[in-house]
Amino acid sequence: MxxxxxxxxxxxxxxxxxxxxxxxxxxxxxxxxxxxxxxxxxxxxxxxxLSDFNEVLRNTIFIAFMKMVAGLVVPIVVALLLNEIMHERFKRLVQTLIYLPHFLSWVILGGVLIDILSPSSGIVNQILNGFGMKSIYFLGSNHWFPYVVVISHEWKEFGFGTIIYLAALTSINPSLYEAAIVDGAGKIRQMWHVTLPGMRPIIVLLATLSLGNVLNAGFDQIY
Structure with a gap:
């Protein structure tokens, strides 16, 4: 097999x-x-x-590390929030919507991001201008660009990780929650002492697998 x-x-x-x-x-x-x-x-x-080798290496590690951290934290938080939704149809709708960008290519999402973050006509800068702030050239600023790369990557991929963590949540024995409730544990205590320990094997597995991308800042995304 x-x-x-x-x-x-x-x-x-x-x-x-x-x-x-x-x-x-x-x-x-x-x-x-x-x-x-x-x-x-x-x-x-x-x-x-090369004269800029150190800077390139530093930027690559910085972006890759931020992607690894965000790729663990965001899906876990979203999975925990979705797990608390009692309305099944709404829960499935949210799962579908956050998972959809995973199937889109960076060519499509690149065009979407350019329209959203454009310094002249992008909706983000229009909102900033509405509050009296100057437009920010997100895709051309040395300060903002690494964070745009990480956030846009996470927007595309966090739905996939969320589905995996939601599957891990279904394997937790419900009797553990019942015992926690009897002991007087609230939602936060249940999450900290039951849910997260139950998800630990999957969290460790995905964290270990993500180490393989420590020198990968996402060529296709940047290109």
């Missing part, structure tokens, strides 16, 4: 790792892996010698 999953991992996860050899070649696509010139660490030496 594990064989299909193992094959998928080997073919689509480990197989592409053979492409790492490109880093040590003067790679020419027309020649392929085997005919391209082997240059050893020359590409790395060139990368490290």
């Amino acid at each position: 594990l064989l299909p999953a193992v094959l998928l991992v080997v073919i689509y996860q480990y197989g592409p790792m053979l492409g790492i050899v490109i880093a040590f070649q003067h790679f020419i696509p027309a020649k392929g892996y085997f005919a391209s010139e082997w240059v050893g660490l020359a590409n790395f030496k060139y990368l490290f010698s």
Whole structure:
């Protein structure tokens, strides 16, 4: 039963790792892996010698770290809030709406963000202007751009994590909540001593998996 999953991992996860050899070649696509010139660490030496390498590395780690933190905190908070909604139809509607952006490409969302954050016609800056504040060039400001990247990424992806955490919540034994109520625990105490410990294995798993993106600031999103 594990064989299909193992094959998928080997073919689509480990197989592409053979492409790492490109880093040590003067790679020419027309020649392929085997005919391209082997240059050893020359590409790395060139990368490290760039004047803005330290800044690029720092920005990449900063953005990736913020994405990792937001990718854990936001879905957990939203899942806990949704779990308290008693109206099932409204709960399913909210789940669908927050999950929808996950299926949209960054090409579409990029256009949406440009329209929303435009310094001249964007709705955000129009609201700021309404309060007497100056327009902010969110997509061109060194100060604001990293936060725009993180927030927009989280807007797109937090619905996926929320669904996973909601599934984890269904596995918690209801008798634990009943025992907590008998002991006089309110909603906050129940969440802290029952819900979060019950979600801990999934939280640790997703946190561990997110470490693989520590040097990935999201090329497709930026591009």
